[in-house]
Amino acid sequence: MTKQDATQTLVILGASGDLTARLLLPGLGALLAAGDAPPVTLVGAGTDEWDAERWRERVATAFGEHGKAKRAAETLDRTRYVRADVTQPDDLRRLLDGADGAISIFFALPPAVTVKACEALLDVGLPEGTRLVLEKPFGTSASSAASLNRLLTRLAPEERIHRVDHFLGKSTVLNILGLRFANRIFEPLLGSEHVESVDIVFDEELALEGRAGYYDKAGALADMIQSHLLQILALLTMEAPLSLDPQVFRDGIAEALRAVRLWGGDPKASSVRARYAGYAGEAGVDPARQTETLAEIVLAVDNWRWAGVPFRLRSGKALGTGRKEAVILFKEPPRIPDGFRGPDQPDRLRISFGPDRLALDFDINGPGDPFVLDPVTLEAEFGPGELPPYGEVLRGVFEDDPLLSVRGDVAEQCWRIVEPVQAAWRAGEVPLLEYPVGSSGPQD
Numbered sequence: 001m002t003k004q005d006a007t008q009t010l011v012i013l014g015a016s017g018d019l020t021a022r023l024l025l026p027g028l029g030a031l032l033a034a035g036d037a038p039p040v041t042l043v044g045a046g047t048d049e050w051d052a053e054r055w056r057e058r059v060a061t062a063f064g065e066h067g068k069a070k071r072a073a074e075t076l077d078r079t080r081y082v083r084a085d086v087t088q089p090d091d092l093r094r095l096l097d098g099a100d101g102a103i104s105i106f107f108a109l110p111p112a113v114t115v116k117a118c119e120a121l122l123d124v125g126l127p128e129g130t131r132l133v134l135e136k137p138f139g140t141s142a143s144s145a146a147s148l149n150r151l152l153t154r155l156a157p158e159e160r161i162h163r164v165d166h167f168l169g170k171s172t173v174l175n176i177l178g179l180r181f182a183n184r185i186f187e188p189l190l191g192s193e194h195v196e197s198v199d200i201v202f203d204e205e206l207a208l209e210g211r212a213g214y215y216d217k218a219g220a221l222a223d224m225i226q227s228h229l230l231q232i233l234a235l236l237t238m239e240a241p242l243s244l245d246p247q248v249f250r251d252g253i254a255e256a257l258r259a260v261r262l263w264g265g266d267p268k269a270s271s272v273r274a275r276y277a278g279y280a281g282e283a284g285v286d287p288a289r290q291t292e293t294l295a296e297i298v299l300a301v302d303n304w305r306w307a308g309v310p311f312r313l314r315s316g317k318a319l320g321t322g323r324k325e326a327v328i329l330f331k332e333p334p335r336i337p338d339g340f341r342g343p344d345q346p347d348r349l350r351i352s353f354g355p356d357r358l359a360l361d362f363d364i365n366g367p368g369d370p371f372v373l374d375p376v377t378l379e380a381e382f383g384p385g386e387l388p389p390y391g392e393v394l395r396g397v398f399e400d401d402p403l404l405s406v407r408g409d410v411a412e413q414c415w416r417i418v419e420p421v422q423a424a425w426r427a428g429e430v431p432l433l434e435y436p437v438g439s440s441g442p443q444d
């Protein structure tokens with residue numbers, strides 16, 4: 001039997017939630033249609049009173065056209081929904097009874113419920129080889145992440161624990177590795193000798209999209225910066241790994257993040273928080289909570305290569321322009337020969353996360369007068385990856401390959417980095433600014 005023929009059971013805890021419908025099931029559908037997918041038995045567990053037909057319809061809608069592919073159609077035929085309280089061992093036992101082949105349990109749950117479900121699983125006892133797949137946010141602080149890590153290691157070894165960061169399944173994000181480590185031309189320039197600053201920006205036009213229940217408790221800092229943007233920062237700053245072996249590669253990520261601190265150590269000078277006008281009145285929002293919908297922090301990567309280079313990480317919702325890119329701004333040349341005239345645009349490498357594109361901005365002698373400088377841009381399109389990010393994440397899970405999942409110590413590091421900012425915000429040391437919907441964010 002080949003690896004592709006080995007049956008898998010995917011149990012989704014939190015199956016009636018938004019994440020399952022919006023991202024997880026479409027990702028599964030795409031993976032099942034991709035050709036080399038294993039047969040997957042899908043079990044959905046949630047608190048809603050759904051019958052089998054309602055669940056099947058939900059899965060079929062999320063699969064869309066992919067549902068016609070052989071593997072996806074088989075999954076649709078076999079899928080079942082179980083109404084369950086996933087914090088109760090007896091309910092969990094019922095879910096796992098009769099599971100085929102290797103089991104993956106996906107926790108699409110809020111952090112507090114995830115902890116309770118893991119505690120209940122200790123009572124159940126898991127079949128050998130079970131994988132645990134955990135959505136972000138992984139804990140709510142460095143210490144809660146550490147205690148969740150301790151709990152998880154009582155259930156499964158680290159290599160079977162997949163902490164999901166779907167940005168690590170995005171082809172452009174992964175292309176940072178190819179760009180840096182499969183070419184000679186960029187890597188020698190990446191460091192404090194040549195780089196002035198780095199911006200990692202994920203500005204969205206989207207607002208809450210009916211996700212207030214989750215988002216209002218998380219806020220932009222935890223939703224985007226503590227997780228996704230720090231992973232991008234790690235990929236941009238890590239040293240060349242010896243290989244893409246998960247242990248080696250994730251050691252590199254961990255080492256990069258261990259060097260990260262708040263720029264200047266002062267959250268008042270190095271962070272901005274804001275929310276869009278009208279947010280407090282939206283359905284499901286608790287105005288007393290002071291949740292930010294835009295966060296910005298400046299970080300230092302305090303190691304030999306990057307010391308002195310500020311990294312600005314920013315993400316916001318309901319903005320006028322969806323700007324999603326990492327921009328590496330290079331220093332001015334030491335001297336431009338006398339006699340050159342014209343525009344002097346900064347040299348920049350822009351890695352865009354949607355549309356997936358790479359652009360290099362620099363100056364050359366343009367047409368006409370040879371001593372007049374013209375700005376030019378070299379662009380390359382990446383094209384989409386074979387699978388959407390959640391499809392890529394699930395492929396890693398089914399293949400027992402934790403390469404694209406966040407290791408336990410890394411999750412703790414990411415909280416360690418943002419905690420001084422969270423503490424200063426909670427203490428009211430940094431004002432909560434407001435910005436109009438559709439604007440470019442708070443004005444200075």
Ligand SMILES: O=C1O[C@H](COP(=O)(O)O)[C@@H](O)[C@H](O)[C@H]1O
Nearest residue numbers: 166204206215223224228354389
């Ligand atoms: O995880 C999240 O990511 C999305 C942005 O990622 P995308 O792949 O959908 O572009 C963000 O909108 C959401 O708030 C956050 O939870």
